[in-house]
Amino acid sequence: xxxxxxxVAVEIDAVLSRYGEPLKxxxxxxxxxxxxxxxxxxxxxxxxxxGEIAAAACTQLLISVCGVxxxxxxxxxxxxxxDMAKSKSCIVEKVVHxxxxxxxxxxxxxxxxxxxxDEFIPADPALFAAARRIAPELKPVVCxxxxxxxxxxxxxxxxNRRFGAEICEMExxxxxxxxxxNGVPCLMIKTVSDGITGGAxxxxxxxxxxxxxxxxxxxxxxxxxx
Numbered sequence: 001x002x003x004x005x006x007x008v009a010v011e012i013d014a015v016l017s018r019y020g021e022p023l024k025x026x027x028x029x030x031x032x033x034x035x036x037x038x039x040x041x042x043x044x045x046x047x048x049x050x051g052e053i054a055a056a057a058c059t060q061l062l063i064s065v066c067g068v069x070x071x072x073x074x075x076x077x078x079x080x081x082x083d084m085a086k087s088k089s090c091i092v093e094k095v096v097h098x099x100x101x102x103x104x105x106x107x108x109x110x111x112x113x114x115x116x117x118d119e120f121i122p123a124d125p126a127l128f129a130a131a132r133r134i135a136p137e138l139k140p141v142v143c144x145x146x147x148x149x150x151x152x153x154x155x156x157x158x159x160n161r162r163f164g165a166e167i168c169e170m171e172x173x174x175x176x177x178x179x180x181x182n183g184v185p186c187l188m189i190k191t192v193s194d195g196i197t198g199g200a201x202x203x204x205x206x207x208x209x210x211x212x213x214x215x216x217x218x219x220x221x222x223x224x225x226x
Contacts, residue, residue: 008073009055011215046061078169078203088139091128092143096145099148135221141165149200
């Protein structure tokens with residue numbers, strides 16, 4: 001049996017709809033932990049809210065306090081290319097924290113942390129390969145992550161040009177970097193809620209449906225392999 005941590009930013013309604021009443025709940029300050037049995041595994045779900053700092057804090061709580069063996073993150077994202085249109089699902093191969101920049105003092109590239117060889121935080125290769133075997137329909141992508149909701153098509157196109165990113169969102173860098181620094185594997189499965197020409201209005205209209213779709217795929221991966 002494995003202990004799987006799940007960081008949920010804004011898609012908690014999809015979790016409650018799918019899993020129902022938890023076996024137990026516990027509070028850590030303003031964060032609520034819900035524990036479920038998922039097949040042979042225990043699922044530790046924590047609702048972080050939006051943003052890198054909140055997501056990183058939840059990830060560290062799940063690792064340090066709950067002792068999870070891995071982190072799974074599902075959620076909705078913005079598409080940065082014509083291919084990554086509404087309802088398209090994908091698996092994150094690497095993340096760039098695009099609004100992190102210490103180039104002036106460290107000589108690093110924009111987005112690069114000193115312990116990494118470049119600006120990309122990689123996914124765990126074993127979890128990534130396992131998920132792709134189970135759900136080969138998932139497109140491998142680069143995720144641009146920062147503390148901003150990107151609605152402007154020009155900004156979306158810029159993130160694609162600068163980093164080769166196909167999706168953008170607001171939590172993946174905090175989760176991936178925290179997992180990397182703790183030596184805990186991390187898997188991220190995402191579904192597009194708003195395409196390159198979509199924005200806040202499309203996101204608001206699609207977040208519920210696309211959240212449920214994304215969790216359905218993530219749950220299949222968890223049950224079949226993890």
